[in-house]
Amino acid sequence: MNVIVTDLSVDLETAYFEPKMLNRPINWPTFGAIGLIHVGALIAPFYFSWQGLVCLITLYCYTGCLGITFCYHRMLTHRGFKLHTVAKWFAHLAGALALQGRPLDWAMSHRIHHARSDQEGDPHSPLDGNWWSHFLWLVPRRKRQTHGLLIAKYTPDLLQDRCCIFFNRTYIFWNILLGAALLGFGGLSCFLWGFCLRTAMVWHMTWLINSATHIWGYRNYTTSDQSRNLWWVALVTFGEGWHNNHHAQPTAAYHGHRWWELDATGWVISICKILRIATKVKSPKLVASKSQAQSV
Numbered sequence: 001m002n003v004i005v006t007d008l009s010v011d012l013e014t015a016y017f018e019p020k021m022l023n024r025p026i027n028w029p030t031f032g033a034i035g036l037i038h039v040g041a042l043i044a045p046f047y048f049s050w051q052g053l054v055c056l057i058t059l060y061c062y063t064g065c066l067g068i069t070f071c072y073h074r075m076l077t078h079r080g081f082k083l084h085t086v087a088k089w090f091a092h093l094a095g096a097l098a099l100q101g102r103p104l105d106w107a108m109s110h111r112i113h114h115a116r117s118d119q120e121g122d123p124h125s126p127l128d129g130n131w132w133s134h135f136l137w138l139v140p141r142r143k144r145q146t147h148g149l150l151i152a153k154y155t156p157d158l159l160q161d162r163c164c165i166f167f168n169r170t171y172i173f174w175n176i177l178l179g180a181a182l183l184g185f186g187g188l189s190c191f192l193w194g195f196c197l198r199t200a201m202v203w204h205m206t207w208l209i210n211s212a213t214h215i216w217g218y219r220n221y222t223t224s225d226q227s228r229n230l231w232w233v234a235l236v237t238f239g240e241g242w243h244n245n246h247h248a249q250p251t252a253a254y255h256g257h258r259w260w261e262l263d264a265t266g267w268v269i270s271i272c273k274i275l276r277i278a279t280k281v282k283s284p285k286l287v288a289s290k291s292q293a294q295s296v
Ligand SMILES: [Zn+2]
Pocket: 113, 117, 209, 210, 214, 227, 243, 247
């Protein structure tokens, strides 16, 4: 999958995400942030407190489930459901606080992942190396001009979304505010557990989707990619580990397609639907019947 950047026949996606880090300079701010958060996470056990543990659990669920799987992934990127305005802003804040990038960048790279799964141009295929797919793909510095073209190509709907644009612009601010609040009000223990260790845990839970669930597990559906369903990843990722189900029906809001495939994010969506906070929820069955109808 190695390509020459100057080759004009290479498309935008391939030019942006390949060749790999050996051919590109390092994105030092990102690399430094990943390193510092992990140093803080390794120090955290030496500064244990019950308050710190509560911060970690609360923020793991808020940023991991509500922020990444519920908001960034199933709502923003795949349009699996619509959310009431106040809840939408609350969920976007959770997504920003996961420190996984601006919403437009997250949605753009993930939509490309679905468009190019395990093919040339996929941002993070394990076929390019397990560690590459886990996190090394985040490290190279990439061209801003190509980035702008890809944002325009893959996220035109989100560019019209006021809430998404607001958090895209203020993304860094919210993370500085949270870090300062944890340090100022809770002390070093709350900062290390609630910010550093929690962020590292949510990072790895998300990264396991890009790596492990394209390597190990079983398949319910025959798809053109290597996606798999992996129960232990599903448990720590609020249901995102049923990744083969997701690749088969990307816009479905629910990822557990068998009764025992537990999907915590799906439960949150169901509760929001009952409370009428979430509307136009796309169920797997509904998506299947729609695609069948289109193919007729
Ligand atoms: Zn995938």
